[in-house]
Amino acid sequence: MPNDAIHVRRAESPADYRALQDAQRRAWSLADESYVVPVATLVGANLHGGLVLGAFLDDGRAVGLSFAFLGKVDGRLCLYSQLTGIVPEYQDCGLGTRLKLAQRDFAARDGLERIAWTFDPLQAGNARFNLAKLGAVGTKYYVDMYGQRTDALNAGIPTDRLLVEWEVSPTPRAPLGANELARLDRLIVEGPDGPRPTGLQGRPDRVLLPVPGRIVAMRRDDPGGAAAWRLALRSAFLEAFGAGYRAVDFVELPGGAASSRAYLLEGAPLPSPTPLV
Ligand SMILES: CC(C)(COP(=O)(O)OP(=O)(O)OC[C@H]1O[C@@H](n2cnc3c(N)ncnc32)[C@H](O)[C@@H]1OP(=O)(O)O)[C@@H](O)C(=O)NCCC(=O)NCCS
DSSP, rough: OOSSOEEEEEEOSSSHHHHHHHHHHHTTTTTOGSSSSHHHHHHHHHHHEEEEEEEOOOOOOOEEEEEEEEEEETTTTEEEEEEEEEEEGGGGGSSSHHHHHHHHHHHHTTOOOEEEEEOOTTTTHHHHHIIIIIEEEEEOOOOOOOOOOTTTTTTTSSEEEEEEEEEESOOOOOOOHHHHHHHHOEEEEETEEEEEEEEOSSSSSSSEEEEOSOOHHHHHOOHHHHHHHHHHHHHHHHHHHHHHEEEHHHEEEETSSSOHHHHHHEOOOOOOOOOOO
């Protein structure tokens, strides 16, 4: 990361909002101006229950942003985070984490119990950031949530999204060891014809849902393979969520296969049987 002081703070002025629009363009390599959040929308949210944060340099430029408004998931109030992005040359230096922790402090001060957002479940980097690093939990799957998009991360593939919910006071979880992970069923196996969902076999407490490595390169070099993974992941997530599972972690798999990372899904306890008499 360039050696600049970076201030994570709320947007306050028209110049701040315009700097954040610029950061959004750069973080997502946007070619289509219609994806840029209008200043009026940012201001409206920031003044009325939402939160617009920037990672600002001393000269006023922004190198990261997050934009969130008040929302509900299954009737429960939350801060819904529409965007969190860091411009490429400042990624992977802890700034995304700083923005999310600032969102969490804000939600806690405002009496909100959770923050929710969606991301593309094929993006293993984002999955690691959201589930493994922050401790958010995947609870819903949206098929082609936004329809076709043209930005670099989304062009040419249905915009399926995983909804994650992040408790303001999360319960820490003990990671599973390699031996335990190796014993778990996998909901997708890779054969010569590509990825294939296996279907849930019984109702194990935990299952793994593998993702491909290097999806960005795959989408460039093998778009058919990337589309097959999209459909396999979609089918497995829909079945697992329908059966009451939640994605509680994102793990490295022992063995180092091509799809060497996976969502760890846990089932909710079954309701106690109703007594017959
Ligand atoms: C996802 C994103 C916000 C993370 O911010 P960041 O400042 O790079 O994240 P941090 O440095 O705080 O944390 C890095 C973690 O994020 C993960 N990550 C996600 N996307 C990444 C990327 N493109 N490059 C590097 N790391 C990425 C890494 O696995 C890393 O975990 P590790 O440190 O344990 O290895 C940022 O990479 C980004 O803006 N990406 C492009 C836009 C986007 O995808 N936004 C999220 C949509 S929900």
